[in-house]
Amino acid sequence: EVQLVESGGGLVQPGGSLRLSCAASGFTFSDYNIHWVRQPPGKGLVWVSRINSDGATTMYADSVKGRSTISRDNAKNTVYLQMNSLRAEDTAIYYCARGIAGDPVAFDIWGLGTMVTVSS
């Protein structure tokens, strides 16, 4: 079965750090770009970051640029999102999603998400 499973979320204090993981199975992981998208409580989806299939290029939303790093290990079929200097506004469900080849906004497989809560 083709699937993505997020993990690593939790409660963290403002200024703290978390590393989210996205584990893939059921497809050739190294062929696909992977994105992170988040959903703050009661709000809509917001794109966060993208890494291309071989990990050579990355993109970030302005809201996380300089505080977050996306990376991948194709041998482990896993993408990571390292988040530092966390703020209350980073509180959200974080989803990882697979990008359709050649299309920057078509995400055909999503995980169920992992919840990040930033609070003292």
Next chain:
Amino acid sequence: QSALTQPASVSGSPGQSITISCTGTNSDIGSYYYVSWYHHQLGKAPKLMIYDINKRPSGVSHRFSGSKSGDTASLTISGLQAEDEADYYCCSYAGSSTYVVFGGGTKLTVL
């Protein structure tokens, strides 16, 4: 405030058709053919319904269709069914700097 503007809610009766609009600018929807739509129910993974303005992924019903005119994209659902009730989000490419923008979401209620 989201980059793309969607109505907060729409509703329709079973069997009817509804259209959800998604208004952007000439920096996103107006300049590219990369517009997608997602169906999302609380506690579940979002689902891709339309991509490249009007293409349906395998397995998505023909009742779902997409279009674009100028800076506005639209999702039309015909023959409404109870299982269509969900939040719907539009998404557009916005160039190499901003990259991806979503709409604020539209809650569809099937009466």
